[in-house]
Amino acid sequence: MAKRIDVSGLNVYYGAFRAVEDVSMTIEPRSVTAFIGPSGCGKSTYLRALNRMHEVIPGTRVEGKVLLDDQDIYAANVDPVAVRGQIGMVFQRPNPFPTMSIYDNVIAGVRLNGRRMPKAELDALVERALRGANLWNEVKDRLNRPGAGLSGGQQQRLCIARAIAVRPDVLLMDEPCSALDPISTLAIEDLIAELKTEYTIVIVTHNMQQAARVSETTAFFNLSAPGKGGMLVEMGDTNKIFTNPDKKDTENYITGRFG
Amino acid sequence: MTTTQPPQTEQPAKPPPGRRTRRRPGDLVFENSARLSGVLILVILAAVAVFLLVQALPALSENQGNFLTDTEWAPSGDAPSFGVAALVFGTLLAAVLALVIATPVAVGIALFISHYAPRRLASLLGYVVDLLAAIPSVVYGLWGITWLMPQIGPFFEGLNRYLGFIPIFAGPVASPPRTILTASIVLAVMILPIVTAVAREVFLKTPTMHEEAALALGATRWEMIRMAVLPFGRSGVISAAMLGLGRALGETMAVAMVLSPGLLIDFFLLQAGHHQTIAALIALQFPEASTLQVSALIAAGLVLFAITLVVNMAARYIVSRRKEFTE
Amino acid sequence: MSTLTTPPAAPGAGVSLLSRSLPRWAPAATLAGSAAVVAAVLVAVGAFGLAQWTVLSVLLFAVTITAASASVEGGRRAKDRLVTTLVYVCFGLAMIPLVSVLWTTVQNGVLRLDPYFLQTSMRNVLARDDAGGAYHAIMGTLIVTGWATVISVPVGLMTAIYLVEYGRGRLAQAITFFVDVMTGIPSIVAGLFIAALWLQLFGAGNFMGFAGSCALSVLMIPVVVRSSEEMLKLVPNELREASYALGVPKWRTIVKVVLPTSIAGVTTGVMIAIARIIGETAPLLVTAGFTDSINFNAFDSRMITLPVYVYRQISQGGQIPFERAWAAALTLIVIVMALNLLARLVSRIFAPRTGR
Numbered sequence: 001m002a003k004r005i006d007v008s009g010l011n012v013y014y015g016a017f018r019a020v021e022d023v024s025m026t027i028e029p030r031s032v033t034a035f036i037g038p039s040g041c042g043k044s045t046y047l048r049a050l051n052r053m054h055e056v057i058p059g060t061r062v063e064g065k066v067l068l069d070d071q072d073i074y075a076a077n078v079d080p081v082a083v084r085g086q087i088g089m090v091f092q093r094p095n096p097f098p099t100m101s102i103y104d105n106v107i108a109g110v111r112l113n114g115r116r117m118p119k120a121e122l123d124a125l126v127e128r129a130l131r132g133a134n135l136w137n138e139v140k141d142r143l144n145r146p147g148a149g150l151s152g153g154q155q156q157r158l159c160i161a162r163a164i165a166v167r168p169d170v171l172l173m174d175e176p177c178s179a180l181d182p183i184s185t186l187a188i189e190d191l192i193a194e195l196k197t198e199y200t201i202v203i204v205t206h207n208m209q210q211a212a213r214v215s216e217t218t219a220f221f222n223l224s225a226p227g228k229g230g231m232l233v234e235m236g237d238t239n240k241i242f243t244n245p246d247k248k249d250t251e252n253y254i255t256g257r258f259g
Numbered sequence: 260m261t262t263t264q265p266p267q268t269e270q271p272a273k274p275p276p277g278r279r280t281r282r283r284p285g286d287l288v289f290e291n292s293a294r295l296s297g298v299l300i301l302v303i304l305a306a307v308a309v310f311l312l313v314q315a316l317p318a319l320s321e322n323q324g325n326f327l328t329d330t331e332w333a334p335s336g337d338a339p340s341f342g343v344a345a346l347v348f349g350t351l352l353a354a355v356l357a358l359v360i361a362t363p364v365a366v367g368i369a370l371f372i373s374h375y376a377p378r379r380l381a382s383l384l385g386y387v388v389d390l391l392a393a394i395p396s397v398v399y400g401l402w403g404i405t406w407l408m409p410q411i412g413p414f415f416e417g418l419n420r421y422l423g424f425i426p427i428f429a430g431p432v433a434s435p436p437r438t439i440l441t442a443s444i445v446l447a448v449m450i451l452p453i454v455t456a457v458a459r460e461v462f463l464k465t466p467t468m469h470e471e472a473a474l475a476l477g478a479t480r481w482e483m484i485r486m487a488v489l490p491f492g493r494s495g496v497i498s499a500a501m502l503g504l505g506r507a508l509g510e511t512m513a514v515a516m517v518l519s520p521g522l523l524i525d526f527f528l529l530q531a532g533h534h535q536t537i538a539a540l541i542a543l544q545f546p547e548a549s550t551l552q553v554s555a556l557i558a559a560g561l562v563l564f565a566i567t568l569v570v571n572m573a574a575r576y577i578v579s580r581r582k583e584f585t586e
Numbered sequence: 587m588s589t590l591t592t593p594p595a596a597p598g599a600g601v602s603l604l605s606r607s608l609p610r611w612a613p614a615a616t617l618a619g620s621a622a623v624v625a626a627v628l629v630a631v632g633a634f635g636l637a638q639w640t641v642l643s644v645l646l647f648a649v650t651i652t653a654a655s656a657s658v659e660g661g662r663r664a665k666d667r668l669v670t671t672l673v674y675v676c677f678g679l680a681m682i683p684l685v686s687v688l689w690t691t692v693q694n695g696v697l698r699l700d701p702y703f704l705q706t707s708m709r710n711v712l713a714r715d716d717a718g719g720a721y722h723a724i725m726g727t728l729i730v731t732g733w734a735t736v737i738s739v740p741v742g743l744m745t746a747i748y749l750v751e752y753g754r755g756r757l758a759q760a761i762t763f764f765v766d767v768m769t770g771i772p773s774i775v776a777g778l779f780i781a782a783l784w785l786q787l788f789g790a791g792n793f794m795g796f797a798g799s800c801a802l803s804v805l806m807i808p809v810v811v812r813s814s815e816e817m818l819k820l821v822p823n824e825l826r827e828a829s830y831a832l833g834v835p836k837w838r839t840i841v842k843v844v845l846p847t848s849i850a851g852v853t854t855g856v857m858i859a860i861a862r863i864i865g866e867t868a869p870l871l872v873t874a875g876f877t878d879s880i881n882f883n884a885f886d887s888r889m890i891t892l893p894v895y896v897y898r899q900i901s902q903g904g905q906i907p908f909e910r911a912w913a914a915a916l917t918l919i920v921i922v923m924a925l926n927l928l929a930r931l932v933s934r935i936f937a938p939r940t941g942r
Binding site: 162 | 754822824825826827828829830831832833834835836838839842843846847
């Protein structure tokens, strides 16, 4: 299922401001790729451009190519809605739908798209997704309770279950642990390690230990100049980036001299 | 209250040149029906203006008098002659009087709710004020006839006896008191809730740090209100009053039921048969009006529409100016 | 054994935090005293009346407490006390109309409000006959308001959706502005507009219930737009994004996520809007007219509603029409209050559970 992402020459604009400057990279399937870098360097914007979520903000514009295996998601006649069906996303703050139960939250992607499915199949889907998100044992007895009643970490895992229930090829995570406590964070990190056997995972994080723990590949973003947009400084094997980076800026950031 | 910029930002960006994004039929249908509803509102409003104008034209063209400056209202017979001068005067007089009575009281109640009453009582009072706003105008009219007029009669007598030397209180005092002042009092009671509600909102939004700063300087409660609350809320109170004025200008039934009509331009508040408002005139005459009379009444309605439009826009303008100052 | 501790040093050498002030019971005592004095004087003069007594007592109280405070506590405190009195008086003043409106309505309304009144029309009843009821007006109210709701809710809700979810640029600005303008249209003008429209379409004298519904819609649509807009804006953007990220198209996101989340608030807004228009009289007078008979067809001939019924009865004069008017007014107020209470209940019960 997991697919490769090939990005070439991607620029993202907010109106006249170029927030992401000319980024090219290849994201390998069945692996975890981490984006690190100081605040405001365009990592999240870039991540959103990978499944066209940036389009919900007016005035944004993209140049360049993003190939999902061999298909350009920005080609003419490509439906952004279909793109997001294949490239799922998990957000900074857990955001389960407050009007829905845990069960309904998991099948939200199916329900909201108006697809009909026999009850047994739905049940199986819910169980598989919740097991996949390491949440099944905690919630199996209260599937009909509101999803908003869970703890923060459980809510975030519910959101991951919701994202994988639509069976995407790629999972984008935008600082998924930044609103969570350390124990919940560990639970999510374990989950990421399990998920990478099936999915291509891209994670934005501010926590360098986290990047070191969960990812195979790390990409370091930085501002190209003060007041300008962000660019990709260096990308490579996580071990190498954290121990022996090629660029001086990367080393300064890793060792905590700025950012 | 009247923001034009919703916080959400949901518009798909304009597709970049050379790239066409496919739109789903469901999205297209839904967005266009939403847009259509919005456009419908514009169409309705334009239609209000156009139809009133078109239907008013026959009477205006046959009018022998001057529509804007004449005071008499005789839009029938061989030589129809009518003007809105006295009606506009009566409308403004009733509304302004109501405003003069209601605003100070409303500010007092708003202060009571926001800064004086204990917390639980305050929320109860807020609810009570909302209930006052929900009572239909025809009930207020009925109340004016049944309860207020017998109570207010002796009071008017007293005003006339002791303050009769002031021209506006000159006699003879009407009995029953179907006068412009009675109508204004009923109107004042009717606009009290809306003015109170808006003023209360504004007072409650006074930054706590300003209040605490004043108290820390050793101010009494009143000095704190004068230093922190009133300056902050001034424009809010003004716009609340303007909204109330707009309401009072267009209010129909209470006036139609209480006031004994006349078409004079004077300030004798205690005498009946001197004044009339546009709205009440329309309500009283429309059901049994001939074609030409209907047309003349619609012309009068157009004038009322224009007046309330100006008042409401002025209120919006003040609100928006205030936003610029506070943000 | 005598104490060994030394008394604390006087604070701030000479500056005392204690100042002379009136005791806590002073205002209450002064009020009671003023009331007693005024009562005594009025009885002595032989002019006792509730109104005079209240007004003069309050006046005397204001003067006494201000003077006492000025002499004991100084001018600034005196002013504070005076304003406090004024604010309380304002509150008292506002209670008078509220209490008397409700009291007179109930007192006069119950005279005739019985099952017979609610089940009988005025057909073949002369104004002064000790008979007749408001059945036709109640039905008319339900039908006219019902149609107005059927027209206003879709238009108002869709407009709110457009403004919040799609609206950008000049069109949205124009709509927002003109919705504001529409909020200020006097109800009689809304009535005249529909009357003029009907005149244009069907010629003179074509009163019908549906025309009244249209007039009420002109008043109701802006209220629905405003309240729905506020409610839709309260839906967190994160929910929309979560839905988009699941590959859900925008319109389904709005219908299945945004609307269900805000449904309680929207419903409340609609009910309050209904409560507002259900009491309208003037626009119906010029569009739906009035009648003494039952009419279930909104598209043919005149139809009467409760507020118009009240007005009709009053303009006929006499004791029995007067009692009928009050009974109808009481019915109307009960309906309006019930709608308001129901709206509060809806917003409380169906509010989305976001807490733990």
